[in-house]
Amino acid sequence: MKKLLALLMALVFAFPMYAMAEYPSKPITIIVPSKAGGSTDTTARIFINAAKKYWNGANFVVQNIPGSGGQKGFEAIARAKNDGHTIGLVFTTQIVSHIVSKRARYTLDSFHVMGNAVDDPLLIAVPKESPITDLAGFIKAAKENALTVAVNGIGSDDFIAAKKFENKADVSFNLLPTKGSTEQKALILGNHADASIMNLSQMQAQHKAGTARVIALLNKERSDVLPDVKTAAEQGYDVNMTATRGFVAPAGIDKDILAKLDDLLAKVNSDPNFIADCKKNVYSRLPMSGEDYRAYLEGLQVETQSFYDKNPW
The missing domain is CATH 3.40.190.10 (Periplasmic binding protein-like II)
Known part of the structure; x- marks a missing residue:
């Protein structure tokens, strides 16, 4: 019995390492919360062009889920299987404005924030x-x-x-x-x-x-x-607004897989081809780590909540 228990325990602890060794074991789906051909969609595709260089043999598939100012796509990312094979693009201010207006079926805690790539x-x-x-x-x-x-x-x-x-x-x-x-x-x-x-x-x-x-x-x-x-x-009208575009994954993914995803985005953000593609598509680069982008989103949510309270929609 003791030998059997020891074997079972060994298998349990070995499984995460096995899973990591096999990751990714299938194509990575990138959910884009807008139509094909738009700027967010293009951001995903130039990310893929660079990402393939760092994950040899990995395949990436764009899934466009437009509607409700990005809300449908954000919700699809939040409820995706948390095995690391689905990530998504988010953009501001939509990702937080749906939260403050109480339309969203997600919160910022529904995501692991990988980081930001560009602003526009x-x-x-x-x-x-x-x-x-x-x-x-x-x-x-x-x-x-x-x-x-x-x-x-x-x-x-x-x-x-x-x-x-x-x-x-x-x-x-x-x-x-x-x-x-x-x-x-x-x-x-x-x-x-x-x-x-x-x-x-x-x-x-x-x-x-x-x-x-x-x-x-x-x-x-x-x-x-x-x-x-x-x-x-x-x-004469001091109104400023920009859109950031960053990457997130569903919450609850194995930490070692998340580390790989975060590292991939960091590599892509510094990749010469990605930088050239951003310039070609007139995107301003604004690379942020996951921690920094999460803090940015939290601050933006507070700011948007204040505006919403005075100007509900």
Whole structure:
């Protein structure tokens, strides 16, 4: 009996080491809480291009789960099997805004935060046919007739930026929630919305090509990508907003597997090809460790809660 118990105990303690030796034993699914072709989706794909270099033979599969400003995808990550074969991208402010509005079926504790990769400041864009050329014209038009402004879902960074503008300028927009930047871009290029609040990477090329017009950057400084575009603050409205994009895993994964995942993200964040791909896609790199990104998200949740309490949606 003692020998049998000893054998069983040996097997129990050996299993985690065996599991680690076999990890990953199947493709790694990366859940992207937005449509294919958008900036978050692209972030996942350039991550994969670099990650394959460090995990020889590993396969990665993108699973797009758009809807509700990222909420559906975030919830899918939180409830995924915690064996290390599913991770996901999260973006701000959506990941915390759904928590403060009590819509989310997750909390920050539902995730292991691996770290952040990039950030992407917001801008305001209008169709090329629009008579609006600056923020003064935008606010004037909004006061005369409520403008239809496309945003990436309720509680998104776009949505909250629009709400902040409403407060600053004493106007009211007809906010049009979408499933992501692909839809927002189509609305502006097709002249089906008066404006869209979205990310720099998502509309800079159209501004340069003259197929849309960016009238303000919601950043503290102008961008080298669009140096001709003034910041909102330069035009009298001190509204800043950026979107971070980071990686998380479901809570409860074996700590040794988590260490491998965290190490992989750290390697990718420093990878020359990943850095080049970020530049090509106009993403500002903002590498953060899991600990630092978790602290950032916690601080953002407090800030967003304060804003929500005064401006519920």
